[in-house]
Amino acid sequence: MTIMFNKDRPVQPGPTEGNLRVRFTGLNAGYSGRPVLHQLTARITALTMTALVGPNGSGKSTLLGVLAGVIEATSGQLRYAEGHPPAFVPQRGAVGDTLPLTVRQTVEMGRWGERGPWRRLTRQDRTVVDTAMERLAVADLAARQLGELSGGQRQRVLIAQGVAQQSDLLLLDEPTTGLDPESRERIAALLTELVTDGTTVIQATHDLDAARAADSCLLLSNGRLVGQGSPDQVLTTTALARIWQTA
Numbered sequence: 001m002t003i004m005f006n007k008d009r010p011v012q013p014g015p016t017e018g019n020l021r022v023r024f025t026g027l028n029a030g031y032s033g034r035p036v037l038h039q040l041t042a043r044i045t046a047l048t049m050t051a052l053v054g055p056n057g058s059g060k061s062t063l064l065g066v067l068a069g070v071i072e073a074t075s076g077q078l079r080y081a082e083g084h085p086p087a088f089v090p091q092r093g094a095v096g097d098t099l100p101l102t103v104r105q106t107v108e109m110g111r112w113g114e115r116g117p118w119r120r121l122t123r124q125d126r127t128v129v130d131t132a133m134e135r136l137a138v139a140d141l142a143a144r145q146l147g148e149l150s151g152g153q154r155q156r157v158l159i160a161q162g163v164a165q166q167s168d169l170l171l172l173d174e175p176t177t178g179l180d181p182e183s184r185e186r187i188a189a190l191l192t193e194l195v196t197d198g199t200t201v202i203q204a205t206h207d208l209d210a211a212r213a214a215d216s217c218l219l220l221s222n223g224r225l226v227g228q229g230s231p232d233q234v235l236t237t238t239a240l241a242r243i244w245q246t247a
């Protein structure tokens, strides 16, 4: 699927290319009257883990939002290889904690893309939800209200909702921020497992350990892509010092 972000041009279907899962060229995006992303061009290989790295405000969440389809780019080209629509796990803070939802209902929302909102779930949907909750170790919290949970528990529930979407493209916005080391490791291991099982994972992260464990990194600074490649190539002391000093 190819999405052309140019107000005058229609959406065009495009060919898939080799082992690419996502490719974007000259992508510009922002918020009303506020350009944020400038001329981003990158390729994301299927069945890899990509880390989006950069200081606060560099545009990581905006880029994920564009890739997830919740923010419309103003121009450029975004192309996905054949596959499911992306599953998007937003930042924990972006999800209201006063929503009157149980953990199970929250994870069940991951099936809405298949079933439609508030529709009765099939037995298979319920199995998918159970499996996602078990993978994230939140099954014993199923009846609890989302708002009663700790930050780390809520984060795991949101990731379970993403996993329940059964997409082969999972986008996560800072999935380990604010978590204790054990929860971070558990989530890192799960994301690696998902890649092995056939998912392409893209995560925005401030966790340099997570970024160093990724297959590739996109380094953002002021809405521009200033590095892309393997963690060793991109996360050099010099590059990190330069970018964080100017942030």
Ligand SMILES: Nc1ncnc2c1ncn2[C@@H]1O[C@H](COP(=O)(O)OP(=O)(O)OP(=O)(O)O)[C@@H](O)[C@H]1O
Pocket (backbone or CB within 6 Å): 031, 032, 034, 036, 054, 055, 056, 057, 058, 059, 060, 061, 062, 063, 204
């Ligand atoms: N809803 C919005 N309306 C207007 N501007 C926004 C909005 N959301 C983000 N921005 C601005 O867009 C820029 C990029 O923000 P973004 O959240 O993409 O950065 P980020 O790299 O994810 O930051 P962080 O690491 O703090 O999450 C910032 O200048 C921010 O103030």
